[in-house]
Amino acid sequence: MKLIGKVALLSGAILLGAGALSPAVNPPLTSEAAEIKKPPVSGFISHDELTRELTQIERTSNGNVQVEVAGYSNQGREIYTATVGTGDKVVLIQSEIHGNEKVGTKALLDMVKKIGKNNSPEMRQLREELTIVAIPMMNPDGSELNRRGNEMTWEEVIEEFPQLEGAQPTWNYYTYVNQYWDYASQPGFDVNRDFNPNLDYVPQPQDFPGNSSQAGWFITPESQTVRDVYKNLQEQFGTVDVFIDLHHQGEYVIEGTDDPVTLSLSGLFVPNPSTPEGEKYRQYADQYNEEFSKQLNVAAYNALQEMGNSPFGNISLYPQGLDLPGTALGTFALNGSGTVLFEITGQTQNFGQKKMGQLTKAVETGVLGILNSVATGEVHELDVEDYDEIPLTER
Numbered sequence: 001m002k003l004i005g006k007v008a009l010l011s012g013a014i015l016l017g018a019g020a021l022s023p024a025v026n027p028p029l030t031s032e033a034a035e036i037k038k039p040p041v042s043g044f045i046s047h048d049e050l051t052r053e054l055t056q057i058e059r060t061s062n063g064n065v066q067v068e069v070a071g072y073s074n075q076g077r078e079i080y081t082a083t084v085g086t087g088d089k090v091v092l093i094q095s096e097i098h099g100n101e102k103v104g105t106k107a108l109l110d111m112v113k114k115i116g117k118n119n120s121p122e123m124r125q126l127r128e129e130l131t132i133v134a135i136p137m138m139n140p141d142g143s144e145l146n147r148r149g150n151e152m153t154w155e156e157v158i159e160e161f162p163q164l165e166g167a168q169p170t171w172n173y174y175t176y177v178n179q180y181w182d183y184a185s186q187p188g189f190d191v192n193r194d195f196n197p198n199l200d201y202v203p204q205p206q207d208f209p210g211n212s213s214q215a216g217w218f219i220t221p222e223s224q225t226v227r228d229v230y231k232n233l234q235e236q237f238g239t240v241d242v243f244i245d246l247h248h249q250g251e252y253v254i255e256g257t258d259d260p261v262t263l264s265l266s267g268l269f270v271p272n273p274s275t276p277e278g279e280k281y282r283q284y285a286d287q288y289n290e291e292f293s294k295q296l297n298v299a300a301y302n303a304l305q306e307m308g309n310s311p312f313g314n315i316s317l318y319p320q321g322l323d324l325p326g327t328a329l330g331t332f333a334l335n336g337s338g339t340v341l342f343e344i345t346g347q348t349q350n351f352g353q354k355k356m357g358q359l360t361k362a363v364e365t366g367v368l369g370i371l372n373s374v375a376t377g378e379v380h381e382l383d384v385e386d387y388d389e390i391p392l393t394e395r
């Protein structure tokens with residue numbers, strides 16, 4: 001599958017699904033490259049602002065929003081959960097697992113505020129039917145550096161897991177330098193390859209360095225934190241019904257058109273365990289629910305189409321046929337959650353904060369479409385086949 005189109009290559013995008021993470025695609029720093037200036041991102045939310053805003057939202061929500069520290073990043077920054085609603089259907093939503101993918105954090109805060117504070121019948125229904133757990137800025141160290149990876153060395157991993165002494169560093173460990181980032185001085189991991197469908201997995205040296213079609217290891221504190229939130233919800237509710245992950249991609253057009261993609265959606269990250277291709281995931285076959293994931297994506301797509309003749313209609317399907325068990329989406333899908341990926345246009349290091357308002361609104365529209373559909377139960381009536389009618393991305 002061809003994952004990187006020419007537009008994406010020009011914009012230096014790194015995809016969720018791409019194996020193109022090696023230094024080969026990240027040319028070494030040259031004096032010319034060093035002069036490239038990243039556009040400002042001050043319109044996005046910093047970790048300090050996140051802390052202040054969450055505190056404010058909780059205080060003014062009339063008891064509807066609970067904010068907690070779920071864990072700490074490797075550099076000691078708080079990773080928060082903001083919980084709203086008391087229903088028995090559970091929706092977990094996270095943003096910024098890649099720290100240069102910032103629109104989702106803004107959208108997530110807006111949504112928590114709205115659902116927590118607004119007393120319209122629609123918002124009251126969401127609070128009554130759903131328990132929504134938001135993890136905005138799941139990788140705060142990456143966010144502060146406006147980069148994909150967290151900030152953590154292999155030596156720190158060995159300290160935490162002495163059994164890995166002598167093992168090779170993982171394939172998703174970054175130590176390169178390019179025009180945007182200096183991972184040589186501040187190494188880090190792609191946290192979105194550090195998940196393992198076995199939520200009780202303990203790192204074993206024979207599983208290193210691994211690769212993109214193998215599971216991750218929960219070696220980063222960020223993935224451990226989200227794993228623990230997920231397991232706590234499983235204990236409390238039995239299952240986490242829905243998991244939504246908010247990302248960014250490069251700039252694309254809808255296949256066969258000149259229409260720029262506003263965002264792409266997807267619900268499939270591993271081969272179906274009930275098919276021959278998914279044989280290695282057979283133990284998860286009973287809980288894996290491909291149809292529900294597709295219906296959730298259709299709910300988001302329909303809500304965006306209802307916005308009418310506008311950029312909000314320019315929604316495409318992300319590449320299918322992936323096998324990424326180390327992603328949060330792949331791992332939680334195998335654990336029985338309906339899953340939705342949002343890939344918003346433009347990586348922050350080169351796209352900056354262009355169209356921030358419009359893109360934020362698009363994400364909110366899609367996510368609220370999902371939440372309403374789950375709260376009313378209408379999601380189960382949606383035609384699974386509509387998923388395959390979502391136009392593809394031209395790549």
Ligand SMILES: [Zn+2]
Pocket residue numbers: 015016097098101247248
């Ligand atoms: Zn991403």
